[in-house]
Amino acid sequence: MATNDVSPQDPVTNPGKNWMIDPKTGELRVLAPGQTFRSVTEKIARIVLTSQTPLGWLFGFVMAGGLIAMLLTAVAWLFLKGTGIWAITMPVAWGFAIVNFVWWIGIGHAGTLISAILLLFKQGWRNSINRFAEAMTLFAVVCAGMFPIIHTGRPWLAIYWLFPYPNTMNVWPQFRSPLMWDVFAVSTYATISVVFWYIGLIPDLGTMRDQAKSKFAKYIYGQMSLGWRGSARHWMRYESASLLLAGLATPLVLSVHTVISFDFAVAVLPGWHTTIFPPYFVAGAIYSGFAMVLTLAIPIRKFYGLEDIITMRHLDNMAKVMLATGSIVAYGYGMEVVMAWYSASRWEYFMFWNRMFGPMGWAYWVLIACNIVTPLTTLWSRKLRQNIAYLFAISLIVNTGMWFERFVIVVTSLYRDFLPSSWGTYRATRWDYMTYVGTLGLFTFLFFLFIRLLPMIPMSEIRMMLPQAKVKHEAELQTEAGD
């Protein structure tokens, strides 16, 4: 580990700028020292239980509400007029809706990675960011799920070909289609994410019930906590349910983006028909998701003064995960180009030439600049990984880049197909933009509600990480008594 240049200092005798460094390991601490069970509990619970709503919160909430109004307008007009108000037409029949769907659901994947995969790998640092990363997952899935649903134009007429149920027409869905698999993958993902998140919340809701002062809050949190009382037997079953859910969510999250990549990869179309898609979609999803966690975590820890709990160690680790997944994505881009050349297929070859140097080639270079060049050359530097402003900028750049990745995959594979007479172009309409920006508002709105109404950091898991949480064994007790 690159820890040589750090000089360990004792935080008590020398509380300099290195007090966040653990003298034993020379690494950044996961939590700031000197916290008690009660101090972390009160710090996290107070954000919710205070009657003083911060003005900054109110401002953001109202702004996001305005964007929701825009979303509602765009969707209402869509329902009145049909999908013709979007830019989709032949040859680009899949446009913004699919781009945004894949982008949003990819963002959600980091939340599940943090809550499930890092739990199985016993990565204790995940505890601080796990709850709100998972909330991010839920809200991203809400935004993602909206797109295919409104893309049907009349969603209330679309149920019978989305879900198998005995309808009056006696028509059943076609299970050989990846679009059908998508319905099951995404709906399972949404359900399991809600359940996992809620199960994780139960003990904390118990704490909220006991910390709340107002009768109304006590009642609501009391009902939501299901009467949690922290019994040792309950905790053990709770822990095994959490582990099982984590073990189930891990293959689930990998399958969801794999199935989404099948939407493309199963089609026999140059630019889509490739076996690299599943792993590269999953890595890209986690890449953009961690970028979004950073986009959210950096302002929140500053605004609510949570630097002791969401520390530099978290930001640094997240930047490292981005570096790793970004490299996989870079490999995916490279492999696509190599395969286009190696396939010796004229159509593959032309598609790639067109993707890079055709009329929409700029989008490809934006994506290379945002996803590969900027982050993957700079995140190796520890100094930059621990520079908060830089990380925030990088997180926005990667999110932009990942949006362009999906745009490039969807649009540049479609707009110049096999027959030059059918070539076209794609120019998004104002309704496309309004819907997209509207979902950003919806996401922000839900997230603001979440940080105001629920504890955004899992208190019981933070307590578990404090040094005093460990049971001392008899040998240790005797040494202490001898001192």
Place this chain on the structure above:
Amino acid sequence: MPMREGIYGLIAEFDTPTELVQAAKAAYASGYRRMDCYTPYPLEEAAEAIGFDEPTEKGVARICLLGGLIGGCAMFSLESWVSIWAYPLNIAGRPLFSWPAFIVPAYEWTILFAGLSAAYGMLALNRLPAPYHPVFNAPNFRDGATTDKFFLCLEAADPKFSVSESRAFLESFRPVSVVEVDH
């Protein structure tokens, strides 16, 4: 509901997990069985001390496995039934029973049902939701058990329980307090 006679039990409050586990171990060793620890975070040692061992009990895991099997089989059977009998479609000449394509939704439903069973199974085995429980009657319980205190409750239903002896027993571990818990 008929009024129950007597008290629910005696609850001792401790400041540290170590003291709680010592007291719980001693109580188990001296023959108490109907008891429980209440902690603000999962404390494996406390469960072991009162003789509860989830890995050997495996209740949640069994329910989860059963749910997963049911979900996977249900979806695979539905897909086969729809594709072969209810609504046969010729998709590019593929066989009606094109099972590899059916695996994906069956896989998703395995996870869906297993996950829901794990969550609901855990709640059911824990007898939750339970908005009322006698331990909430202890005046110091509400502020501590979900924040920073550790409780050991010896229940009156235990044959070895007697108010005076059990109280003396608990007090020998120097707890912060020992309180009688009403029903």
